[in-house]
Amino acid sequence: MCGIIGYIGKEKAAPILVKGLKNLEYRGYDSAGFSTIDNGTLLIAKDTGKLNEIELKININELHGCVGISHCRWATHGNVTQENAHPHTDCTGRISIVHNGIIENFSELKEMLIAKNHKFSSSTDTEVISHLIEEYYTGNLPEAVRKALKEVEGSYALGVLSADEPDIIVAARNESPLIIGKGKNAMFIASDVPAILEHTNEIIYLDDKEIAVLTKSNFRVFDLDGREKKKEIKKISWSMEDAEKGGYEHFMLKEIYEQPRAIEDTINGRLKNGTINIKEELGMDENSLKKISKIIIVACGTSWHSALVGEFMLEELAKIPVEVEYASEFRYRNPIVDADTLVIGISQSGETADTIAAMKEAKRRGAHVISICNVMGSSITRISDAVLYTRAGPEIGVASTKAFTTQLAVLYLLTMHFAKLKNTLTEKQLQSMAQGIRKIPLQMQAVLEKDAETEELAHLYHKSTNALYLGRGANFPIALEGALKMKEVSYIHAEGYPAAEMKHGPIALIDKNMPVVFVAPYDTYTYKKILGNIEEVKARGGIVIAIATEGDREVAKKAGHVIYIPDSLYTLSSMLSVIPLQLLAYHTAKKLGKDVDKPRSLAKSVTVE
Numbered sequence: 001m002c003g004i005i006g007y008i009g010k011e012k013a014a015p016i017l018v019k020g021l022k023n024l025e026y027r028g029y030d031s032a033g034f035s036t037i038d039n040g041t042l043l044i045a046k047d048t049g050k051l052n053e054i055e056l057k058i059n060i061n062e063l064h065g066c067v068g069i070s071h072c073r074w075a076t077h078g079n080v081t082q083e084n085a086h087p088h089t090d091c092t093g094r095i096s097i098v099h100n101g102i103i104e105n106f107s108e109l110k111e112m113l114i115a116k117n118h119k120f121s122s123s124t125d126t127e128v129i130s131h132l133i134e135e136y137y138t139g140n141l142p143e144a145v146r147k148a149l150k151e152v153e154g155s156y157a158l159g160v161l162s163a164d165e166p167d168i169i170v171a172a173r174n175e176s177p178l179i180i181g182k183g184k185n186a187m188f189i190a191s192d193v194p195a196i197l198e199h200t201n202e203i204i205y206l207d208d209k210e211i212a213v214l215t216k217s218n219f220r221v222f223d224l225d226g227r228e229k230k231k232e233i234k235k236i237s238w239s240m241e242d243a244e245k246g247g248y249e250h251f252m253l254k255e256i257y258e259q260p261r262a263i264e265d266t267i268n269g270r271l272k273n274g275t276i277n278i279k280e281e282l283g284m285d286e287n288s289l290k291k292i293s294k295i296i297i298v299a300c301g302t303s304w305h306s307a308l309v310g311e312f313m314l315e316e317l318a319k320i321p322v323e324v325e326y327a328s329e330f331r332y333r334n335p336i337v338d339a340d341t342l343v344i345g346i347s348q349s350g351e352t353a354d355t356i357a358a359m360k361e362a363k364r365r366g367a368h369v370i371s372i373c374n375v376m377g378s379s380i381t382r383i384s385d386a387v388l389y390t391r392a393g394p395e396i397g398v399a400s401t402k403a404f405t406t407q408l409a410v411l412y413l414l415t416m417h418f419a420k421l422k423n424t425l426t427e428k429q430l431q432s433m434a435q436g437i438r439k440i441p442l443q444m445q446a447v448l449e450k451d452a453e454t455e456e457l458a459h460l461y462h463k464s465t466n467a468l469y470l471g472r473g474a475n476f477p478i479a480l481e482g483a484l485k486m487k488e489v490s491y492i493h494a495e496g497y498p499a500a501e502m503k504h505g506p507i508a509l510i511d512k513n514m515p516v517v518f519v520a521p522y523d524t525y526t527y528k529k530i531l532g533n534i535e536e537v538k539a540r541g542g543i544v545i546a547i548a549t550e551g552d553r554e555v556a557k558k559a560g561h562v563i564y565i566p567d568s569l570y571t572l573s574s575m576l577s578v579i580p581l582q583l584l585a586y587h588t589a590k591k592l593g594k595d596v597d598k599p600r601s602l603a604k605s606v607t608v609e
């Protein structure tokens with residue numbers, strides 16, 4: 001949560017910061033602010049609201065200077081007010097900082113600083129850092145930041161300026177993402193790549209407890225004891241076009257439509273002539289892999305839903321027992337993990353604090369820990385023994401869409417790998433799995449072509465105040481995901497349930513105003529039972545919307561509305577059935593006039609506990 005960008009170079013900093021910050025707004029959008037240095041004076045402008053509102057309130061042109069830092073906020077400590085917006089300054093007004101993270105010992109530090117006569121002007125945890133730096137400042141900013149951070153407990157990505165040292169930006173990170181970008185005659189700091197992609201694709205990933213000192217032509221990195229560290233410059237392959245809307249009205253819609261391409265990219269090179277090829281990426285020898293007796297998947301939100309589909313695939317086809325855990329719960333329990341347990345962290349951003357903590361805990365307990373992640377070099381990838389990347393490209397919309405289906409693709413490939421290794425499927429079955437996933441991009445395209453049907457449903461039902469989503473097997477998680485998408489972007493109360501659970505309670509909610517979405521592609525186990533559940537809803541006057549397999553006439557006879565998806569292997573059907581639900585949420589939110597890409601109270605990556 002919260003986005004940071006900093007610039008030092010030859011051009012005026014403020015316009016670069018504004019533009020970059022717009023690409024980070026998915027991380028927080030309740031307030032924003034800027035600080036630059038002009039002729040030895042520290043300038044600050046900040047306010048509440050989204051960036052385009054703030055641009056009308058403050059005059060960015062008045063922020064002169066070729067060095068600056070800026071911040072978009074997602075409030076954790078302190079209300080959404082101008083005072084609490086970043087940057088924050090020290091008592092002299094000559095040091096400014098932007099911060100993403102949470103300072104856990106801020107109360108103690110604040111008390112100590114107040115006793116030393118420091119005057120606070122906000123109720124944030126962040127402000128203690130600027131006063132702490134002031135306490136240690138004797139004309140050497142990197143040194144003062146280093147000493148201050150030695151006293152700080154918690155997570156931080158920091159950008160710091162001092163009017164007395166206008167030729168440097170000092171940056172630091174601990175458990176919150178921060179990268180350095182090396183441009184032409186300019187250096188950047190940012191929370192995420194899209195903020196600076198327009199200027200450079202040469203990225204340096206800061207590690208925990210590292211401090212960086214940037215000039216306009218160089219950077220140096222130190223640990224908290226002042227020892228210099230060597231850092232590698234990585235070239236990333238995302239283009240600016242990848243991170244822009246490309247003619248779509250919203251990122252969410254663009255990203256829904258990018259799914260066929262994203263799946264294609266994700267499976268490319270990993271399936272050769274029907275043979276699965278992820279051995280090297282997994283980085284484990286065959287014997288250790290064969291010994292794995294249990295898999296635990298830790299994740300949050302949408303990634304947790306993909307884990308549930310993964311559980312279905314891995315147990316059904318590779319016959320490995322799988323437990324799916326909310327990362328936030330796993331870390332505070334006493335999980336049973338040993339050297340034969342494989343722990344998989346799934347995360348789009350690779351920066352979700354709970355998932356990071358759960359993976360660290362699993363490692364501490366001796367498990368082999370791998371991740372499925374979309375962002376190269378993110379924190380989660382750096383604590384993993386191996387990473388299977390989803391190749392979805394940058395996902396900017398707060399509601400996760402293409403990351404979800406690419407996670408499913410990777411889980412499917414992983415299932416094939418284990419099934420082959422453990423001999424749980426024949427060569428013929430594996431070939432058929434490979435053919436099945438190869439067809440998915442085209443089949444997704446076919447589902448996307450039915451967008452008008454979901455738009456029509458949104459038109460009919462966007463005024464509903466509640467909705468139920470029901471599914472079974474590999475499509476129960478899709479019911480959860482469909483409901484989550486609807487809640488997130490339209491603020492309509494929606495719940496996902498296993499279809500058979502309906503009769504144990506939720507059935508009491510059903511009346512003529514309740515849309516019930518059945519995710520009911522054909523399968524050999526539960527399809528008939530779902531037809532029964534549809535009858536039960538109809539008998540109570542509920543509105544039945546079904547997602548069914550092309551050609552299914554039974555469902556058409558019973559449901560009020562059917563959206564058909566192409567026939568596929570059942571384990572792959574979730575990759576198709578989720579698309580109409582993503583579109584339904586999108587169109588509903590749009591009809592209700594909601595801010596689809598920046599839903600209230602949410603942030604793209606939840607980097608706090």
Ligand code: M6R
Pocket residue numbers: 300301302303346347348349350351352355398399400401488602604605606
């Ligand atoms: O980046 P991650 O996949 O770790 O994020 C996990 C959740 O915060 C995320 O999926 C969240 O639930 C999305 N807003 C869902 O659309």
